[in-house]
Amino acid sequence: MLKAGLMEGELFKGTPEGTPQGGIVSPLLANVYLHEIDKWMDEKYTGLNYNEKNRRRKRKEGNAFYVRYADDFVIAWNGTKENAQKLKAELSAFLSEHLGLNLSEEKTHITHITEGFDFLGFTMKRHIDKQRGYNELRFYPSEKSVMKLKDKIKSMTKRGTTLASVRDKITALNLLLRGWSNYYRHSAASATFDYVGSYAFKRMELWLRKKTRLRVRAVCKKYYRRDRWLTWAADGETLYHTAMTAIEYKRFAHLPNPYLDPSKEVLLPYHLDPHPGKRNWDGTNTRYGENWTEKRDEIRRRDEERCALCGSQDRVEVHHIRKHKQGNEHHRERMIALCASCHRKARNPQNEVSRKLARLYLRTGKPDEAKVSRPVWEEA
Numbered sequence: 099m100l101k102a103g104l105m106e107g108e109l110f111k112g113t114p115e116g117t118p119q120g121g122i123v124s125p126l127l128a129n130v131y132l133h134e135i136d137k138w139m140d141e142k143y144t145g146l147n148y149n150e151k152n153r154r155r156k157r158k159e160g161n162a163f164y165v166r167y168a169d170d171f172v173i174a175w176n177g178t179k180e181n182a183q184k185l186k187a188e189l190s191a192f193l194s195e196h197l198g199l200n201l202s203e204e205k206t207h208i209t210h211i212t213e214g215f216d217f218l219g220f221t222m223k224r225h226i227d228k229q230r231g232y233n234e235l236r237f238y239p240s241e242k243s244v245m246k247l248k249d250k251i252k253s254m255t256k257r258g259t260t261l262a263s264v265r266d267k268i269t270a271l272n273l274l275l276r277g278w279s280n281y282y283r284h285s286a287a288s289a290t291f292d293y294v295g296s297y298a299f300k301r302m303e304l305w306l307r308k309k310t311r312l313r314v315r316a317v318c319k320k321y322y323r324r325d326r327w328l329t330w331a332a333d334g335e336t337l338y339h340t341a342m343t344a345i346e347y348k349r350f351a352h353l354p355n356p357y358l359d360p361s362k363e364v365l366l367p368y369h370l371d372p373h374p375g376k377r378n379w380d381g382t383n384t385r386y387g388e389n390w391t392e393k394r395d396e397i398r399r400r401d402e403e404r405c406a407l408c409g410s411q412d413r414v415e416v417h418h419i420r421k422h423k424q425g426n427e428h429h430r431e432r433m434i435a436l437c438a439s440c441h442r443k444a445r446n447p448q449n450e451v452s453r454k455l456a457r458l459y460l461r462t463g464k465p466d467e468a469k470v471s472r473p474v475w476e477e478a
Contacts, residue, residue, distance in 0.1 A: 125168040139164045140358045172217050182208050219243040237285040251298050255305040264332035272338040279343040295339040302330050393428045401435035410437040417441050
């Protein structure tokens with residue numbers, strides 16, 4: 099497939115070098131091709147049941163936990179180092195014989211969790227506190243990621259960039275700092291955020307001094323702003339301090355790979371709309387009741403067969419603004435027509451689409467004067 103070539107109009111161009119680095123199709127092709135590794139790991143190690151894993155543990159053979167993201171993967175092993183080396187040799191032989199691939203010796207390491215390792219920009223390391231008698235696994239931004247960000251900030255605030263306006267420079271830095279900190283906000287990154295925010299603040303100070311050719315006191319008088327964090331401001335735009343990013347720890351829930359079990363149907367990530375055209379549907383709407391089809395079509399006609407948020411007419415579905423409980427009646431004021439894309443996003447309470455729905459006036463009754471953001475629902 100990689101060597102099939104490319105057609106543009108009537109011109110044909112060969113593709114002997116494969117896809118470009120960072121191309122949009124690269125992770126898709128990687129997932130298609132490297133799916134064989136997932137199947138091999140599932141058959142040999144991760145797909146074993148509890149009793150089999152327990153027997154391996156008693157025999158001190160070790161068990162594996164496997165995570166892959168495109169062409170990067172990590173295997174956690176709770177056995178001996180000798181068995182880990184044996185696993186690496188088995189995997190290397192499988193890749194070479196069945197997929198024609200070789201493990202990179204420079205990037206493939208066997209390391210203890212107390213020494214830590216880097217994966218997808220994170221450093222994962224077990225910290226042991228002997229005084230308090232506990233140990234914990236920590237995730238935080240890797241040193242390589244922090245240095246790469248510092249280089250980016252430094253290049254944006256070097257001497258040759260002083261022709262830009264102060265406001266535009268602050269806006270550009272904010273886009274970089276907010277995006278970077280949001281990526282790491284689910285890890286133990288508080289100290290790193292303090293460090294990066296202070297570095298960006300100092301670099302902005304040096305840039306302002308180069309641009310205005312003023313002394314520190316004069317620059318502070320013109321652009322300095324005293325807030326919870328030291329920052330700079332110009333024309334209403336304030337430099338974002340990464341320490342303002344709230345740390346949120348998410349609970350981990352291991353979900354098995356649905357594509358490894360052929361007996362199970364892989365459901366699409368959006369709401370399944372029961373319809374006679376769908377396969378294996380026997381005409382029963384167990385969850386939504388026997389009158390669901392009529393209610394659904396009524397809402398679609400009311401919203402003119404288009405998404406009420408983006409206006410798209412592609413695969414229009416019906417969304418319950420309030421979660422529907424089985425056996426309850428459908429209230430047309432609490433339902434809205436959405437396209438498949440907006441419908442997926444609406445199920446995430448942290449997504450902007452979900453918040454937009456909360457603000458949308460599609461309800462009966464008037465908002466409560468004391469709590470404007472919580473409209474009063476009119477019960478049927």
